[in-house]
Each structure stands twice: as structure tokens, then as C-alpha cells.
Amino acid sequence: MAIKFNRVDFKYQGFDNKGYLALSNINVSINAEGEFITLIGETGSGKTTLVQHMNALLTPTSGNVTIFGLKIDQENIKKKKFRLNPIRQKVGLVFQFPEYQLFEETVLKDIMFGPKNYGVDEATARERAIKMIKVVGLDESYLDRSPFNLSGGEKKRVSIAGILAMEPDILILDEPTSGLDPLGRDALLRVFNDIHQKLNKTIIVITHDMNTVYEYAKRVLVMRDSYLVYDGDPHTLFSKKNIENWNLDIPDIINLLHHLEKDFNITFPKQPQNVDELLTMIEEVAK
Ligand SMILES: Nc1ncnc2c1ncn2[C@@H]1O[C@H](COP(=O)(O)OP(=O)(O)O)[C@@H](O)[C@H]1O
Ligand SMILES: [Mg+2]
Known part of the structure; x- marks a missing residue:
């Protein structure tokens, strides 16, 4: 099992110090190979908080998450020699607006940044950039361009290529299609499906689009008020009884x-x- 949540609670420390419980008693496991998972739930239900635990950006307030054998909990995270780099490389997280994080003068440099940061040599990083720009559906001519002169959809693709260039086993995308028109959205979803099928990576996509859930996902996770309330296949999720119970978009x-x-x-x-x-x-x- 690549990622395993064990009784995870997470509390944000608010300014008033009362704290806000964003995850409650989460128990879930994710495989490293071949899963296509969508994560849905209302705004504020805890989706982003949940995925930020999958590469140790956040540490459970109580309970633990084991990520590729490394146990993340309050006790371990305080240890000086605790190294998070290996799991950050294995679990690639693409933020909701990744285009704001592009900063290099060329697309090539931007894609190479991640792998170089994790100790990959220049030539290998360049090879990966050339490979990944194609995987995300752009051609090599983009590599010399400035990331700032690209369309929204192109910027998202470049950001995703940058994460893929680190060769993660698991790719997590936080609302990757928000802000795209329907054509751009469909094109990007096909890219994820390709990555899933050709590279055999586990993909986790946070989305509000139920068509995506139904068409692409083999497994759906539903968050509601900090709880994980459903973990199963999309067919059962959209059966009549559940649609009524869960107040789902259809x-x-x-x-x-x-x-x-x-x-x-x-x-x-x-x-x-x-x-x-x-x-x-x-x-x-x-x-
Ligand atoms: N940095 C933060 N500080 C305090 N509360 C936060 C912070 N980030 C998120 N929250 C709260 O935690 C809850 C879950 O947030 P989030 O995981 O972002 O939900 P989602 O991604 O499903 O919209 C929300 O109620 C949100 O207001
Ligand atoms: Mg979110």
C-alpha cells in the first residue's frame, strides 16, 4: 500500500486559537499502480486538506499517514533527521492554480526545476522535459517559450509536465480544470487518462464535474464536513438511493x-x- 491514513484528524489553528477541524477520523488506502480516483465534496469539506496529507505538506494533528513506508505523525515530524524529499518526489501534487507557480524564463527551465531540485543531473532533467512536454500534449517548440505568454490551459499543462518530470508514482491534481473552457477541460482530462494508462500511474483528481467522475474514475472518494463518507465505485455512488441521500450533482x-x-x-x-x-x-x- 503506497499511502495509508490511520485515524487521521487535522485541525487548523485559527487566529482565535480555537482551531478548526478539517479532517475527522480518516481511514483510507491508496495504491501506487493504476488507480484513477476522483475526490469530490462541497467547498470546505476538506478535499485540499486531505490531499495535502498525501505528500506530507500537512501533518495529522492526531493519527498518522504512512507514505511509501514513512510514517508521518506529530512525533516523527519533529525529529531532526526526518527526510521528506523521497516521498515528495514519489507523490506529485499539482496545486489548484499551478500556473501561478511558474517562474522561470523558459518552459524548459521550469519543467527541469523540479527534477534538478531532487538531485537529477542536468542532462537527465532535460531529457525528461522533452519527454513530458509531449505527454501533456504540447510539442517541443514550447520549451523555448516564456511560460508567461501561454494560455491558461497551456500553463496548466506545463505545470503538470514539471511535476511529471520528477517521475512521481502518484499524481494528485487539485481542481485542475477550474478556469478552463469545456474544450480545454476535456483535452486536459484526456491527458490525465493517457498518463494513467500509458505510464500506469495512480491519478487522484479533485473535481466538481460529475461527468468526469462517471466517465473516468474507477474509484470515488466523497468528503463531507471533514469526514470521508464514501469510498467506492461511481456506479453505486450514482444509484438512485445515493443521489437522494447525498444531494449529489448528477x-x-x-x-x-x-x-x-x-x-x-x-x-x-x-x-x-x-x-x-x-x-x-x-x-x-x-x-
Ligand atoms: N489555512 C487555513 N486556516 C484555517 N482554516 C482553513 C485553512 N485552510 C482551510 N481551512 C478550513 O478547513 C476546511 C477545509 O478546507 P479545504 O480542505 O480547503 O476544503 P475543500 O478543498 O474541500 O474546499 C474549510 O472549512 C476551510 O475554511
Ligand atoms: Mg480545495
Whole structure:
């Protein structure tokens, strides 16, 4: 198991010193290979706080998180020789607006910054930059450009290439598609899916877009008021009972299915995975 939360509570120390409980009794495990997880929940439910525990940016107030064998808790984090670099390299975290963190004069230098910072030599860092700019769907000509003269979507891609160049086993993206138009959003999601499939990395995406959840995720985590309230597959999550209980937004395809069932009094044998499957089911029913 790559990451394991064990009874994690996290409290932000507010200015009034009362503290604010952002995580309550979190127990969850993440594999290093091949998971595509989406993390959803209302604003303020604790999503960002949760993922910041996955590469030890935050330390549990109580309980512990084990990340690639390293146990993060209050006691260990205070030890002088406790080294976080190895896990920071293994778990790549892309912040919500990563484009604000680009600062080098060229895209190439920006992508090379991370790996060099973790001790990779110049030539290897350059090789990785050339590889990763393509993985995120841009061509090599971008490497000589200034990151400041790129579109929002291009900047996000460059930031992601920078994290990928550190060769993390797990890639975490905090609302990566916010601020993008639908086309930009879809393009970026395909990039994540590619990374997941071709590089066999575990991807964790925080999102508000239920279509993304339904179409891409094999596993969904739902946060609510600092608690992890669901950990399972998207199909079950969007079953009728849960939609009512959880007050969830509904993926377009499920909405369409419900309309068809209600307005035409059709009962479909199961929930379709995508539009093609729904069309096939309609053809079957129409026979
Ligand atoms: N630096 C901080 N100091 C105090 N409270 C914070 C801080 N960051 C987040 N919080 C609070 O913790 C809760 C969870 O925040 P967050 O993890 O950012 O939620 P989400 O990402 O789901 O919107 C929120 O109520 C938020 O106001
Ligand atoms: Mg957040």
C-alpha cells in the first residue's frame, strides 16, 4: 500500500486559537499502480486538506499517514533527521492554480526545476522535459517559450509536465480544470487518462464535474464536513438511493437515463457506462 491514513484528524489553528477541524477520523488506502480516483465534496469539506496529507505538506494533528513506508505523525515530524524529499518526489501534487507557480524564463527551465531540485543531473532533467512536454500534449517548440505568454490551459499543462518530470508514482491534481473552457477541460482530462494508462500511474483528481467522475474514475472518494463518507465505485455512488441521500450533482448521462425511464416509461437493465452503451440499450429496448 503506497499511502495509508490511520485515524487521521487535522485541525487548523485559527487566529482565535480555537482551531478548526478539517479532517475527522480518516481511514483510507491508496495504491501506487493504476488507480484513477476522483475526490469530490462541497467547498470546505476538506478535499485540499486531505490531499495535502498525501505528500506530507500537512501533518495529522492526531493519527498518522504512512507514505511509501514513512510514517508521518506529530512525533516523527519533529525529529531532526526526518527526510521528506523521497516521498515528495514519489507523490506529485499539482496545486489548484499551478500556473501561478511558474517562474522561470523558459518552459524548459521550469519543467527541469523540479527534477534538478531532487538531485537529477542536468542532462537527465532535460531529457525528461522533452519527454513530458509531449505527454501533456504540447510539442517541443514550447520549451523555448516564456511560460508567461501561454494560455491558461497551456500553463496548466506545463505545470503538470514539471511535476511529471520528477517521475512521481502518484499524481494528485487539485481542481485542475477550474478556469478552463469545456474544450480545454476535456483535452486536459484526456491527458490525465493517457498518463494513467500509458505510464500506469495512480491519478487522484479533485473535481466538481460529475461527468468526469462517471466517465473516468474507477474509484470515488466523497468528503463531507471533514469526514470521508464514501469510498467506492461511481456506479453505486450514482444509484438512485445515493443521489437522494447525498444531494449529489448528477452526471449528464444518468440524468438522460432517468428522463428516458420516466417520460417513456422504459426500464433499462443497468446503468450505462457512456453514451454509446446507452444508445445500444435504447436500440435493444426499442426492438
Ligand atoms: N489555512 C487555513 N486556516 C484555517 N482554516 C482553513 C485553512 N485552510 C482551510 N481551512 C478550513 O478547513 C476546511 C477545509 O478546507 P479545504 O480542505 O480547503 O476544503 P475543500 O478543498 O474541500 O474546499 C474549510 O472549512 C476551510 O475554511
Ligand atoms: Mg480545495
